[in-house]
Amino acid sequence: MDDDRDLQAVLRLIHAGGAAAPRRALLSMPGGPASALDAGPAVWRAAGLDARQCALLAGDAPDIDRWHDWLTATSARQLIAWHDPDYPALLRRMSAPPLALFVEGDVARLWRAGIAVVGSRAPTVGGRDNAATFARRFAVAGFAVVSGLASGIDAAAHAAALDADGDTVAVLGSGIDQPYPRSNTRLHARIVGTGTVVSEYPPGTPARREQFPSRNRIVAGLALGTLVVEAAHRSGALITARLAADAGREVFAIPGSIHNPMARGCHRLLRDGATLVETAEEVIDALAAIAAGLADALQGRLCAPIQRGKTIPAVPAEQQASPSSDGDPDYHRLWNALGHDPTGMDELISRSGLTVARASAMLLSMELDGRVAAAHGRYSRKS
Incomplete structure (x- = not known):
């Protein structure tokens, strides 16, 4: 976002919180975000903002200065909002897309054909190895590996993509500068250096349980398809898979032993219509034609x-x-x-x-x- 007044306006809309659709409507107005905010409360209410949102837009917002300082500290940091032509095309098609994304790293990876690799935070050794094997093959084939920087499957997938000199995108359920769990701080720094870290939550936002399902919709939304490696019967990975399926994206699952509790979520997905896969090539072949379409969309953008x-x-x-x-x-x-x-x-x-x-x-x-x-x-x- 080149204009600082527009940047300040988007940060103020993020600060206002509440329903996103009215705020997206303001961002879509002619003249840009700053013009929409200058229009005043009558226009804000006409766009659908409630009284609390209007009050927050008009009031003091000391956090915005801190967010602004974080964004402008280095050229590697960006804020991509709904009105921005760089807003990821795939994510725009999701239900309830985020108002804006804080990004650190290479923003172009958000347009690259990606595969989400998700699963248990406490996988078996075999599950961790499968995540690394599949992610490495995806990276070598030119796909970005998208995941949530959680322990277990997520971390194994990110690390394997980096080890293969490939692309990876980490979507946080906390502030862009707050890796969670803390044990992944070094991995977070590594991804910032050669990959891309994304969050809809401003710098300084701590990890909260209710934020992770929202994070999962972005993981699903940035990817052409979602692979679930291992997951218990009740797992956040299943939420990601459901969101992907709801958006018309492909869902893949690796089967496991009937005696492995970490396989039950995958078996549930398979019963519900997910595609059973045993090799990374099966996923790559299934997504190749869709990836070509995304390349065409990128070309249209440029x-x-x-x-x-x-x-x-x-x-x-x-x-x-x-x-x-x-x-x-x-x-x-x-x-x-x-x-x-x-x-x-x-x-x-x-x-x-x-x-x-x-x-x-x-x-x-x-x-x-x-x-x-x-x-x-x-x-x-x-x-």
Whole structure:
């Protein structure tokens, strides 16, 4: 979000709390968030805000300064709100999508085809190994591994994706800066460095039990499909699977022993119509066509062609003014900022003058186009 007045306005709408639909309506008004807030209480009430929300919008909000300071401390932090064109397309299609997302890391991963890997916080050794094996294979195949940074299956999936030099997205049920459980603090820092951490809760928000089902809807919403590795009969992973199914997303489950209590949730899902899988390839094959559709949606967002099945002329990189043919000057600036040596995002932003959100989305497009290589959060031109 480039305009600081708009950023302040969105933070104030987050602070107001309450029903999200009226606040989304304000964000969708012409003129942007700041204009909607300047319109005053009559317009707020017409959008559907109740008296408490209106009072909070008009009153003092000291927390906003702290949230603003956290967001502006580094270019790796972003707030993506409902009105923002960078708001993830898949999440927008969910029931009750979040008003805004606090993001730390590469925002482009929120548009990448992802698979949610979820399950028990206390898995068996076999379940943990399965989570790591499947997540590693998904990462190598180019899918982002999405999970909730919980103990057990979630942590194993995130770590395996990172170990494979792949993408992972961690969705928190607490403030963006409050990893939970605390035992995952180092994993959280690792994901911030080379992956993406997301939360709808502002910095400083502690973990509360009632926030985790809301977190699960974002996990399901960011992914093309959800894989449940191990889950007890009553498990948060089953909530994620149900939310995914309700949104028309694919749900997969790994079967287990009838004597394993951690398999009962998966067996319940299978009885209810989830797809039984024994290998990661079965999941990848089932989602391949949908992933191609997401790539097309991304391309529409960026208005730059991805060349599928076409031969790219062998022109030296130094003679290529831009990786796209649409003449967008932003592409020229970013392409010129890239070199043959891997370069971090901060340096690319400094060289190009672009926002992190814009540069990240264009880099993903260039990567899909086969012109840019990405590894460990650093980017370079492909020969």
